[in-house]
Amino acid sequence: MKRRLLDYLACPSCGASIRLRSVSEEDGIEIISGELECAACLKGFAVRGGVPRFADLALIGEGKQATAENFGWSWQEFSHEDEKYGDELLGWIAPVRPEFFPGKVVLEGGCGKGRHTHRIARWGARDIVAVDLSEAVDLAFAATRGIENAHVIQADIYHLPLRAVFDYAFSLGVLHHLPDPRAGFKSLVAKVKPGGDVSAWIYGAENNGWIVRCVNPVREYVTSRMNPRFLFHLSKFPAAIMYAVTKLFYGPLNRSSHGAAIARHLFYNDYLSFVSAFNWREQHSIVFDHLVAPTTFYIPRAEFESWWQEVGAEEVIIGWHNKNSWRGYGKLRGAS
Ligand SMILES: [Zn+2]
Numbered sequence: 001m002k003r004r005l006l007d008y009l010a011c012p013s014c015g016a017s018i019r020l021r022s023v024s025e026e027d028g029i030e031i032i033s034g035e036l037e038c039a040a041c042l043k044g045f046a047v048r049g050g051v052p053r054f055a056d057l058a059l060i061g062e063g064k065q066a067t068a069e070n071f072g073w074s075w076q077e078f079s080h081e082d083e084k085y086g087d088e089l090l091g092w093i094a095p096v097r098p099e100f101f102p103g104k105v106v107l108e109g110g111c112g113k114g115r116h117t118h119r120i121a122r123w124g125a126r127d128i129v130a131v132d133l134s135e136a137v138d139l140a141f142a143a144t145r146g147i148e149n150a151h152v153i154q155a156d157i158y159h160l161p162l163r164a165v166f167d168y169a170f171s172l173g174v175l176h177h178l179p180d181p182r183a184g185f186k187s188l189v190a191k192v193k194p195g196g197d198v199s200a201w202i203y204g205a206e207n208n209g210w211i212v213r214c215v216n217p218v219r220e221y222v223t224s225r226m227n228p229r230f231l232f233h234l235s236k237f238p239a240a241i242m243y244a245v246t247k248l249f250y251g252p253l254n255r256s257s258h259g260a261a262i263a264r265h266l267f268y269n270d271y272l273s274f275v276s277a278f279n280w281r282e283q284h285s286i287v288f289d290h291l292v293a294p295t296t297f298y299i300p301r302a303e304f305e306s307w308w309q310e311v312g313a314e315e316v317i318i319g320w321h322n323k324n325s326w327r328g329y330g331k332l333r334g335a336s
Contacts, residue, residue, distance in 0.1 A: 002029050002151060003031070004127070005151040008127065013043055020034060051152050067134075093199040093329070094329070096329065098124075100168075104125050104126060105127050106128040109170070109174060109184070110175075111137075112136050112139075117130040126149060128149065132152075157171075167197065172201045173202075175200060177293050185311075189332070192332055201328070202297075204325045210268075215290060215291075220294075223235075235291055238287050239287040253266070271323065317330070
C-alpha cells in the first residue's frame with residue numbers, strides 16, 4: 001500500500017481515521033508489511049503482501065467465504081492481460097468514457113485481479129481504491145504495484161473501511177454474487193460524495209431463463225461444491241461446445257450481411273456473437289465463472305431500477321448489455 005491510501009481509509013467499526021502503527025517492510029512507495037490502527041478505537045489491521053487486510057475470511061459467513069475462495073482461485077488461474085479489455089470495460093460502464101476519469105477519486109467494488117484498476121489509473125484518475133474480498137487481491141496488488149494512484153485493499157463490501165469521499169464508484173459482475181446484492185450496491189453508493197457518479201453491471205433475469213432453469217441448479221448443487229481445480233478441467237467440455245458453435249456458426253454468420261438476418265433468430269444470438277470474438281481461454285473462463293460461484297442472482301430490470309431510486313440517483317440510464325445483463329449508470333443528488 002502507498003501512504004496516501006490513508007487519506008481514504010476509515011475504521012470499519014467506528015468510522016474514525018486510520019493511521020500507521022508500524023512498518024516492517026517497504027519497497028519504494030509500497031508498504032509491503034506493517035500494521036494499521038484506528039485512531040479512536042485502536043483496532044488493528046495488518047498490511048500483508050502489500051495489501052491492507054480488513055476482512056477476516058473466517059468471520060464473514062460461509063456463503064461469502066465460499067464465493068471469495070472459489071473466485072480467488074479462478075482469478076489466480078486466469079491471469080492474462082489483453083488490450084480488448086479496455087473496450088470491454090467501456091461497454092460495461094457506458095456512458096462513462098476515459099475522458100471522465102482525470103482528477104477523479106474512484107472506488108471499485110470487487111476488483112478481482114485488478115485488470116480494470118490499473119487501466120483506470122492509467123486513464124488519469126487522481127486515485128482509484130479497489131476492493132475485493134478474495135485472495136485475488138494479491139494479483140491485483142501485483143498488477144498495480146508501484147502505480148502511485150492505484151490502491152488495493154481486502155475488505156467486505158458490506159463493511160467498507162472507507163470515507164465517503166469518492167467522485168465515482170463502480171462494480172462490474174460482482175453484486176449478483178453477494179447474498180444481498182441490493183445491500184452491496186447501497187454500501188458502495190454510501191461512499192460516494194453528493195453529486196458523484198455510479199455504475200453497476202449485473203446479470204439480468206430476462207433472457208437468462210435457460211441459465212436459471214438449467215445451469216443454476218447444476219451450479220448450486222453440483223459444480224460450486226466441487227474442487228475448483230477439478231471443475232476448471234471439467235468445464236473445458238461445455239466450453240469446447242460453446243467455442244465450436246460460436247467460431248463455426250455465430251461469428252461467421254453475424255459477420256456476413258446475409259447471415260446476420262438469419263442469425264438474429266438463433267438462440268442467444270447477441271451474446272454468443274459477442275463471445276465469438278473471444279479466444280479459447282476467455283470462453284473457458286466465462287463458462288467456468290458461471291459454474292464456480294456458490295451464489296448467483298439473476299436480477300430483473302424492475303428490481304435493478306428500484307436500487308437506483310432508493311439511493312436517490314438522477315439521470316439514471318439502464319440498458320441491456322448483450323441482451324442478457326443490465327448495465328446501470330446514475331448521478332447522486334448534489335449537496336443542498
Ligand atoms: Zn475504530
